[in-house]
Amino acid sequence: MNFTTQKSFEAPDEKNIWLIGLFSRNWEEWILTDIACFKNSIVTVPLYETLGLSALEYITNQSELETIFVSEEKVKTLLEISTKMKFLKHIVCFDDLSKDLIDKIKACGFQYHYFYDLLDKFEEDDKFDSPKPNTIYTICYTSGTTGNPKGVKISHQNIVGLI
Numbered sequence: 168m169n170f171t172t173q174k175s176f177e178a179p180d181e182k183n184i185w186l187i188g189l190f191s192r193n194w195e196e197w198i199l200t201d202i203a204c205f206k207n208s209i210v211t212v213p214l215y216e217t218l219g220l221s222a223l224e225y226i227t228n229q230s231e232l233e234t235i236f237v238s239e240e241k242v243k244t245l246l247e248i249s250t251k252m253k254f255l256k257h258i259v260c261f262d263d264l265s266k267d268l269i270d271k272i273k274a275c276g277f278q279y280h281y282f283y284d285l286l287d288k289f290e291e292d293d294k295f296d297s298p299k300p301n302t303i304y305t306i307c308y309t310s311g312t313t314g315n316p317k318g319v320k321i322s323h324q325n326i327v328g329l330i
Contacts, residue, residue: 184303186230190214190245191238196261196282200236205323208296211305212318216244218310224251225315226308233257236282239264242272249275259285300324 187204189211191197204211212230214223223244227235231254237245239262245252258272259280272279298304304323308316 185209186212186232186306188212188214188227188230188232188235188237190216190235190241191261192240194238194261196238197236200282205298205304208298208302210303213305213307214241215308216241218308218316220244220248222308222310222316224248226318227252227255229315229318230306234259236261238262239268242268246271246275249277298323300327 185208187200187209189197189200190213201211203209212226212232214226214235216223218226226232228251232252233254234257235245235255236259239260242258242260242264245255245258249255256278257280258277259282261282263281263283264272264279269279296302300323302323303320304326305321306318307321308318310316
């Protein structure tokens with residue numbers, strides 16, 4: 168099951184990268200998703216409500232996120248700006264949501280997926296590329312001092328260098 172789409176970002180030694188958004192508090196499911204992504208050369212884009220709704224809209228559109236992994240508490244925030252997110256197609260929720268909230272997600276035109284249902288469907292045969300040192304690990308957006316948030320590409324080599 169593939170929820171990522173290749174995007175053309177100028178990544179070192181790569182023509183295309185795959186991106187997914189992560190929008191929740193830091194908890195077990197967030198970490199599991201992040202590890203699965205970096206193991207398979209899928210780039211995560213962490214999203215933070217503290218930057219504000221306009222920044223959230225800007226980041227999802229600039230990075231052309233089609234899939235966001237989200238906790239229940241953040242679903243309502245996404246739905247507030249649902250009409251402004253041009254590329255979003257899939258919401259993967261770490262929590263089992265009420266039928267009412269699932270219906271609201273679908274009414275906005277998004278496909279809803281429950282995180283643990285996806286784990287059950289995962290097949291070991293699904294092969295992705297292992298990361299290389301210059302493979303982008305994450306794109307972290309900062310608030311910056313002026314204007315829209317700035318996306319900072321952090322490679323696997325950068326992360327290892329921090330240890």
